[in-house]
Amino acid sequence: MTRKGKGKRKRQKAGLNRSLLDVAIGMTKDAIKYKVIEAGGVYLEAPTQKLKPTQRCAKCWETTKKTLSDRIHVCQHCGYQQDRDINAAQVMLAWARGQELASLDVEPSSSTNCGSMRQLGALKRQKRRVQRSDTA
Numbered sequence: 001m002t003r004k005g006k007g008k009r010k011r012q013k014a015g016l017n018r019s020l021l022d023v024a025i026g027m028t029k030d031a032i033k034y035k036v037i038e039a040g041g042v043y044l045e046a047p048t049q050k051l052k053p054t055q056r057c058a059k060c061w062e063t064t065k066k067t068l069s070d071r072i073h074v075c076q077h078c079g080y081q082q083d084r085d086i087n088a089a090q091v092m093l094a095w096a097r098g099q100e101l102a103s104l105d106v107e108p109s110s111s112t113n114c115g116s117m118r119q120l121g122a123l124k125r126q127k128r129r130v131q132r133s134d135t136a
């Protein structure tokens with residue numbers, strides 16, 4: 001379904017592929033969230049665009065620019081060295097620990113509808129049905 005398009009339709013198909021993959025990621029997030037809550041855990045979604053976990057140092061919290069090929073984090077500010085992914089995980093863990101426990105009662109930020117096209121369609125039909133029964 002997400003095969004590359006050809007010719008004129010290439011960019012259009014690329015956009016469609018992107019939204020299909022977004023749905024898949026949304027469903028994966030929902031599954032993870034469900035399992036975490038079921039196990040009595042707390043589901044948090046780090047604001048990665050703001051937090052920049054791969055650029056940020058887990059020790060001094062300063063950012064160091066990296067390319068995707070830079071696999072080891074070497075902090076320009078404090079000299080901390082760590083595997084890029086481990087450093088990013090440490091940054092996100094530190095961020096999660098810094099979150100106010102009181103704010104955990106609030107529903108996580110993702111209020112957008114995620115799910116398969118069938119689920120979204122069912123949700124829309126349900127909303128329409130509710131609206132119709134209100135007016136009748």
Ligand SMILES: [Zn+2]
Pocket residue numbers: 057058059060061062075076077078079080
């Ligand atoms: Zn540092």
